[in-house]
Amino acid sequence: MGIRVEVATxxxxxxxxxxxGEVEHWFGPMVGNPGFRRAVDEHIAQQRALVAFxxxxxxxxxxxxxxxSPRFAVHWLVVSDRVRGxxxxxxxxxxxxxxxxxxxxxxxxxxxxxVTFGEDHPGAIESGAxxxxxxxxxxxxxxxxxxxxxxxxxxxxxxxxx
Numbered sequence: 087m088g089i090r091v092e093v094a095t096x097x098x099x100x101x102x103x104x105x106x107g108e109v110e111h112w113f114g115p116m117v118g119n120p121g122f123r124r125a126v127d128e129h130i131a132q133q134r135a136l137v138a139f140x141x142x143x144x145x146x147x148x149x150x151x152x153x154x155s156p157r158f159a160v161h162w163l164v165v166s167d168r169v170r171g172x173x174x175x176x177x178x179x180x181x182x183x184x185x186x187x188x189x190x191x192x193x194x195x196x197x198x199x200x201v202t203f204g205e206d207h208p209g210a211i212e213s214g215a216x217x218x219x220x221x222x223x224x225x226x227x228x229x230x231x232x233x234x235x236x237x238x239x240x241x242x243x244x245x246x247x248x
Contacts, residue, residue: 088141089174091181094130094148098137101145102126105164112209114234125150125161136181138165138174147174151182155193156246158186160200175218192246201230204238216242 094102103126106116116122129135129150138147147165151158160182165174183191183198192198202219203210210216216226219242230239 089146089172089177090139090141091136091177092139093133094135094137096127096130098135098148099123099126099130101137102135102148105145105148105166108167109164109213112203112207112213112235112237129161134185136178136185138178140169140174147178149178149182151186153186153198156196158196158198160198163200170214176222179222192244194246194248196246198224198244199227200224200242201239202242204229204240207237207239209237216240 092098103117103123106113106122110116126135129152132152134150134152136149136151137145140146145166146169147163149163150161152161153159160179163175163178165178186198187193187196200219202215203213205216222244224242224244227241227243230241233239
């Protein structure tokens with residue numbers, strides 16, 4: 087699958103909301119949530135939102151990210167069910183890392199945090215999120231507050247060289 091990753095613009099809001107709708111069963115309501123919509127708009131304005139498209143132009147994934155050295159964060163990442171396991175998530179994360187580190191990789195003392203499903207959350211296995219982050223070098227860290235749907239969450243952390 088050819089994957090094209092782009093900086094999201096206001097025209098991509100419907101794409102991001104459509105992707106969000108695909109995972110509301112794991113994360114709770116997002117599409118109609120004013121706070122989520124505000125976060126999307128803010129990330130787009132800061133050029134901290136990316137969208138991925140397949141070779142046919144179909145929406146494949148999206149990510150919101152932020153922070154500054156030494157602490158960065160992936161705030162939200164989604165890959166469409168129909169293309170999961172085809173490199174979309176990896177392509178998005180590679181693009182995030184290039185933008186956060188100006189292409190240089192993490193420096194000593196820098197970290198990237200992402201909150202994902204807790205070990206006991208049904209989405210942890212079905213989505214493959216925990217395994218995905220581990221394959222990228224992230225390691226489980228401290229628990230995070232439960233998600234809006236009541237499911238457990240955990241911080242995963244990528245640390246720069248020591």
